[in-house]
Amino acid sequence: MTCFEQVEETSGFESLDSAVESYLSELSSSVPDSTFWSHQTVITKLREWISEPSSSEAWLESHQLCQFVEDLAENTAQDITTICGHINTLINFQSFIHQEDPIILKARLLLEVESSSILVYGEIGKHILGISTEVNFQNLSDRLSPLVTYFRERQFGTRGHAYVELILDTCSRPGCVRNLELEDFNSDNDTVTISIPETHLVSSAGLVTQRVANISPETSEALEEFITYGRKEPTAATNRPLLTTSHGRASESTLRREVKQASGNADEYPHVSTPLPHDQVSCVVPSEIWQYSILQHLEGQ
Known part of the structure; x- marks a missing residue:
C-alpha cells in the first residue's frame, strides 16, 4: 500500500458530530480565536452538507471533500485563494479524523480534483501543495x-x-x-x-x-x-x-x-x-x- 492510497479504516469516533465536536474543542484551547472561528464556520458547513456515514464506511474520504469543494465553488462567489483556504481547513480536520499527514491527504484530494469538471486542477495544486502540477x-x-x-x-x-x-x-x-x-x-x-x-x-x-x-x-x-x-x-x-x-x-x-x-x-x-x-x-x-x-x-x- 502506498502512502497515497485511499484511507480504508473507519474512524475512532462514534459519529461525525462527535468528531466535529472533539476537533473544535481541541482547537478552541490551542489556536487564536480568529483561527478557531474560521475553522468552525467551514467545518459546520461541511457537517450540514455531508451525510452521516454508516459504521462500515470510511469517514470523510477525499471524494467527499472534493464534492463539497465543488459545491462551494459553484454556489459561492469566492475566489480560488479563498476556496483553497477552505481546503486547507478541511484537510486539517480530515487529518485529525484519520491521524494522517496533511500533505498525503492533499495529494489524495488532488487525484479527485484532476477529474473534476468544476475545479481547476493546476490552480488548486499550486495553492495547496506549493508545487506546479504543470511541470513536465x-x-x-x-x-x-x-x-x-x-x-x-x-x-x-x-x-x-x-x-x-x-x-x-x-x-x-x-x-x-x-x-x-x-x-x-x-x-x-x-x-x-x-x-x-x-x-x-x-x-x-x-x-x-x-x-x-x-x-x-x-x-x-x-x-x-x-x-x-x-x-x-x-x-x-x-x-x-x-x-x-x-x-x-x-x-x-x-x-x-x-x-x-x-x-x-x-x-x-x-x-x-x-x-x-x-x-x-x-x-x-x-x-x-x-x-x-x-x-x-x-x-x-
Whole structure:
C-alpha cells in the first residue's frame, strides 16, 4: 500500500458530530480565536452538507471533500485563494479524523480534483501543495533517474543515498527527512516515523504530530548500511540525528550540496543513460526529488 492510497479504516469516533465536536474543542484551547472561528464556520458547513456515514464506511474520504469543494465553488462567489483556504481547513480536520499527514491527504484530494469538471486542477495544486502540477513530469523523471541509479550502483549506503531514497519512499519534504532521529528508523518492519511540520495546524496544535511511513526493503538495507558504516556519531549532541556529520545533524546546505555533486557525477557515470540532450541536463536538488515523489503518484505512475 502506498502512502497515497485511499484511507480504508473507519474512524475512532462514534459519529461525525462527535468528531466535529472533539476537533473544535481541541482547537478552541490551542489556536487564536480568529483561527478557531474560521475553522468552525467551514467545518459546520461541511457537517450540514455531508451525510452521516454508516459504521462500515470510511469517514470523510477525499471524494467527499472534493464534492463539497465543488459545491462551494459553484454556489459561492469566492475566489480560488479563498476556496483553497477552505481546503486547507478541511484537510486539517480530515487529518485529525484519520491521524494522517496533511500533505498525503492533499495529494489524495488532488487525484479527485484532476477529474473534476468544476475545479481547476493546476490552480488548486499550486495553492495547496506549493508545487506546479504543470511541470513536465517526464523531463523531471529523466533528470532524476541517473542520480538514483548512480547512488544505488556506486554510492549505496552513503548519507546522500539514504537521504534521497527516504524522500522518494516517504514523499516527505527534505526538511522532514533531515530532521529524522536514529530511533525513527525501524529496521524490523521497514518503517520510519516522520514528524509533521508545524506549518500544518493539526501539528502546531499538537493533534497530529507524526506518521509512520513504509519504506522499501532496498531503502531499509541502504539505511542499515549507512548506520553501520557511514554514519558519524556526533561529538556534541543532545539527541541522535539519523543523518549526521561529526559535529551533529547534517545541515540543509550540506545535504543539498551532496545531492547536487552526485547528480553531476551521475552524468559521467558510464552505466547511466538519459534521453535528454546534454545541454538540457542540470543537477537535481532535494526539493525536486520531493516534487517528483508527489507528481509520480498524481501521474498515476
